[in-house]
Amino acid sequence: MKHGRTATQGGQHHTTRSDKRRAFRRGAAMAVPIMLGYFPLATAYGILAYQAGLPAASTVAMSLLVYAGASQFMAVNMIGLGAAGLEIVLACFMVNIRHIVMSMSLLQRYGHLPTSTKRAASLGITDETFAMLSFAPADSDHAGGWFLAGVMATSYASWVLGSLVGSLLSSLIPGDWAASMAMALYAMFIGLLVPGLQRKPDATGTAVAGALVCTALNPVVGAGWAIAMGTLLGGLVGVLRGHWDPDIGEASS
Amino acid sequence: MPYFWIICGMAAVTAIPRLLPALLPEGLTLPRWVERWLASIPYAALGALIFPGVWYLDGERPWVGMAGATAAFITAWKGLPLGVTLAVAVAVVMGVKLLGLPG
Incomplete structure (x- = not known):
């Protein structure tokens, strides 16, 4: 850091x-x-x-x-x-x-x-x-x-x-x-994430994990909690991946 | 004003989660893994914000949102500016809706 x-x-x-x-x-x-x-x-x-x-x-x-x-x-x-x-x-x-x-x-x-x-x-x-x-x-x-x-x-x-x-x-x-x-906001998220991942391909697993957790929990706990849990648990994947690649997880540039 | 107290209550419960972390004492040294975790949050959050939300963009017709998402992905992948990504994705969604596919 x-x-x-x-x-x-x-x-x-x-x-x-x-x-x-x-x-x-x-x-x-x-x-x-x-x-x-x-x-x-x-x-x-x-x-x-x-x-x-x-x-x-x-x-x-x-x-x-x-x-x-x-x-x-x-x-x-x-x-x-x-x-x-x-x-x-x-x-x-x-x-x-x-x-x-x-x-x-x-x-x-x-x-x-x-x-x-x-x-x-x-x-x-x-x-x-x-x-x-x-x-x-x-x-x-x-x-x-x-x-x-x-x-x-x-x-x-x-x-x-x-x-x-x-x-x-x-x-x-x-x-x-x-x-x-409403598509504009999703397009914005995609337009921010894709170049972010091009710069830091190792974070792809983190983003996918966030999406998967959110999708799995969405029907159970509702969108707000599903996004929170996807963020928290997906972020942990970033921590684990970072164990192998010391660079992952630093503030994006 | 009608609904005044509901609005005040909503304002409080919206402000608290935003503000809470900034009220904690500063200068705490976070363990390395927590720092890493916080720095990974944006990637995980965007994954969760995009999916499954975009799937449900047009209710029962997931292909509408997915068409827009695919268009956004391609323009973003090619390194075009964010505004172009937005315009292309919205145009694709409007186009697919105009086609009036069943659903």
Whole structure:
């Protein structure tokens, strides 16, 4: 890990205002694929929320305060079915447990940042920002707080705006387009993973193990837990493989 | 605002898992295997995030998602930019849906 981190420690000495702005823009540019995936998905959420009887203010407030796709889709679905509040909150917690692991993994990568920055940034962790940041180049351009802010704020803004648009224009948007656009986020995951594996072919077993565990557990424990368990157990394969190849498992470059 | 307390509850249980690791005391020296494990997490997580989710993209018609995934895989493998991968995959999914295969 030592040599992995030194590269990210430069560029922290004297950051001017324009440096910050440039880093923020770099992050925002990197988040464009997330934005393209989030916006239509959030409109789909807005439409569903409208159909479940949520007023626009509640729909947008949920995106502002919760900011978690799977949980919000589930919640409006449950509200539509007349579920109790506590049930919804508990189900939401179950779906979100996986973010503990993602947060731990990102913290290791961004361990050099000030505590307050890490805490603020951790609130912006989603499956997509986690994936994007985990596979970002490990250089000083992609390591600072303002870069993180650019990625996080852009993603967040498109999610919130998309849900507002969906809620207000629900009758104008064909329901089918959001389903097609959902492919964008999977394409993003694939587009991040494939070059990652080209650089580090030894991690292929880890990725396959994650997918297999998730597939096996999905019908048993639900998608949220299945992803968490696939991540945890698949990651252990990485540890075992790393026993034979000391290079595996270092922060991706 | 209707559903105010549900939204607050959801906000709390979403923020806690994200924030919790950042609240732990710093400077802990992790065992080597834990470091390795955390660094392997992105690969395992992406595997789990892609599959089986993409299989169920279009409900009962797995070939829709799989066609998109195959297209994304090929464009990504050829080293094309992420935006191209997204556009190609979405176009393929829309195309397959337009074909209106049974399901």
